Amino acid sequence: MLTTLKNHKSIVMLSATLFATTVLLFGAYSSNGINAQSLEKITIGLNSATFGPLTSNPSLNQVKVLVDYQTKDLSMVHSTINGVMNVFAPNGSQIKTSSYPNGFTITEAGIIQFATSFSDPTLTSVKVNVTLTDLNKTETISNTLSADVAQTL
Numbered sequence: 001m002l003t004t005l006k007n008h009k010s011i012v013m014l015s016a017t018l019f020a021t022t023v024l025l026f027g028a029y030s031s032n033g034i035n036a037q038s039l040e041k042i043t044i045g046l047n048s049a050t051f052g053p054l055t056s057n058p059s060l061n062q063v064k065v066l067v068d069y070q071t072k073d074l075s076m077v078h079s080t081i082n083g084v085m086n087v088f089a090p091n092g093s094q095i096k097t098s099s100y101p102n103g104f105t106i107t108e109a110g111i112i113q114f115a116t117s118f119s120d121p122t123l124t125s126v127k128v129n130v131t132l133t134d135l136n137k138t139e140t141i142s143n144t145l146s147a148d149v150a151q152t153l
């Protein structure tokens with residue numbers, strides 16, 4: 001009888017351990033999935049990027065980036081959002097930040113243009129980071145797109 005009681009205790013302990021491990025692993029997996037989905041309501045990718053003298057004023061340089069987007073959270077379709085483009089010099093110093101004054105309306109998928117100009121004739125390349133945000137630019141709703149852009153003449 002003592003052996004049978006020990007076997008029952010071993011089975012109960014093994015079952016409890018397996019159950020606890022399953023709950024912990026499933027909980028970690030579920031929470032990671034929820035966090036990843038909530039961070040990126042929209043996915044963005046590079047369509048094209050140009051950097052060079054501004055046609056209307058050659059003493060200024062212009063960076064223009066076309067961003068492809070795909071809305072993952074369809075409840076956001078037809079809502080007004082914003083986006084931020086940060087421009088950096090090759091040494092990492094920030095040159096300029098630009099965004100839309102009144103935001104823009106998104107659909108399920110499309111292209112968004114970001115453009116800004118600045119006067120620094122010594123630069124031959126820049127790095128840009130583009131991120132989509134809520135209208136007030138307080139919540140990030142997309143991945144960050146980074147691109148190195150060389151000057152074209």
